Amino acid sequence: MVKTFKEQFSDDERRASFERIKEALLEESYKTRKSEFYSDLAEEYKFIKDRVQKALLSIGCNDLADKIENCGRGKKCQSIWCESCRNNAAETYKNKVKKQIVAKYGSDHDEKFVSDNLLHVTGHCEVCRFDIDSLGQAIERDKIRWRKMRERNASSGIWGIATYEFELIDFEFMLRSNEDEKKQAALAQMIKQARTQGSLSQDDSHVLWVHWHGIFCATKDQIERMVGDLYHVEYDTVKNGETISVKERVKKTAESGLFVQEFHKSKSLEKNITGITSYNFKNAVRYKHTFAGSDYKGGEEIDRQDLGRLVKLYSDVQGSNWRSLYREIGV
Numbered sequence: 001m002v003k004t005f006k007e008q009f010s011d012d013e014r015r016a017s018f019e020r021i022k023e024a025l026l027e028e029s030y031k032t033r034k035s036e037f038y039s040d041l042a043e044e045y046k047f048i049k050d051r052v053q054k055a056l057l058s059i060g061c062n063d064l065a066d067k068i069e070n071c072g073r074g075k076k077c078q079s080i081w082c083e084s085c086r087n088n089a090a091e092t093y094k095n096k097v098k099k100q101i102v103a104k105y106g107s108d109h110d111e112k113f114v115s116d117n118l119l120h121v122t123g124h125c126e127v128c129r130f131d132i133d134s135l136g137q138a139i140e141r142d143k144i145r146w147r148k149m150r151e152r153n154a155s156s157g158i159w160g161i162a163t164y165e166f167e168l169i170d171f172e173f174m175l176r177s178n179e180d181e182k183k184q185a186a187l188a189q190m191i192k193q194a195r196t197q198g199s200l201s202q203d204d205s206h207v208l209w210v211h212w213h214g215i216f217c218a219t220k221d222q223i224e225r226m227v228g229d230l231y232h233v234e235y236d237t238v239k240n241g242e243t244i245s246v247k248e249r250v251k252k253t254a255e256s257g258l259f260v261q262e263f264h265k266s267k268s269l270e271k272n273i274t275g276i277t278s279y280n281f282k283n284a285v286r287y288k289h290t291f292a293g294s295d296y297k298g299g300e301e302i303d304r305q306d307l308g309r310l311v312k313l314y315s316d317v318q319g320s321n322w323r324s325l326y327r328e329i330g331v
C-alpha cells in the first residue's frame, strides 16, 4: 500500500514541523502587536486613551468609545481606561477602606498599629473564557464563596474589602514565558480545574484570570478559619493510567489557598493602602506577562481587538460606581 505524504514522516518530524509553523505564527503575532502599538503611539496617538479609542472602534463599540472620549462633559464614563475615572475608582476604594479604619480605630489611630493589623490578600477565583457569559458565571461562583465566608465570619468582627481584576492571559504565550513561575504554576492549576469542570476547552487559549485583591483587618489564623478550603483548586489528572481527582491549594499560597501578605513595614499606612487600592484599577493595554521577548518591562501589547473586548467587558460587568467589582465582609 502506498503511504500518504504525511505517513512517510515520523510523528516526531511532523510535530517538529508543526512546532515551526506555530513559532512562525507567534513571531508574526508579536510583530503585528508591536507595530500596532507603536503606530498608535505615534503623532497624535500619544495616550492610552487614544489607543483605547482605536481598540473600541475596531470592534464596533462606537457608543462606548464616544462615552470615554466625551467623559466629564456632563457624565463621567467610569472606564478604568480613562485616566480621571481610573483615579476616581481607586480613590473610592481607598475611602471605603479608610472609613473602616476610622470606624474601628478612631480618627486619631496610630498608623503603625493599624498597619500591623491589616493584611493584603489575593484570591484566585478561576480561569474562564474571554466572554461576558463565562465571566458572569465565574463571578457568581465567587459570590457564593464570599457568602460562605460571611456566614463563618458572623461573630468574629473582622472586615475585608476586595475588588476584582480580570486579567487577560494568552495561555499559548504564557507557556513560552519564563518569568514569574509562581504565577504560571497557579494558572496551570486553574486551567486544569476549568478544563475538568468543562468551562474551558483545549482550544481556549485566550482566557481571563479572575482574581481579587483586598485589604483585610484580620489575623492570618482568622482568615484561615473563615476561608477553609473555598479557594482550593480541584481537577482530574491521570496517574498510572488511572484518572484521579485532586484537591489542593494554589501553589505557594497559605493553607487557605489565598496569597496573604503583611503591609510593607517600610512604607506608611497611606502608601500601603494607596498601592493596593489602585492596583486593580490599572488601565492594562499590555499583558502583564511577556512571552516573545523580554524587551518590555510591563509586558507585551494586547492586540487591538482584544483590548477593545476587554474594555467593553469591564464596562458591561462593573456596574455603576464599579459596584459589581467589590466584595465586602463585615463592612
Ligand SMILES: [Zn+2]
Binding pocket: 068, 071, 072, 076, 077, 078, 079, 082, 083, 084, 085, 086
Ligand atoms: Zn472617564
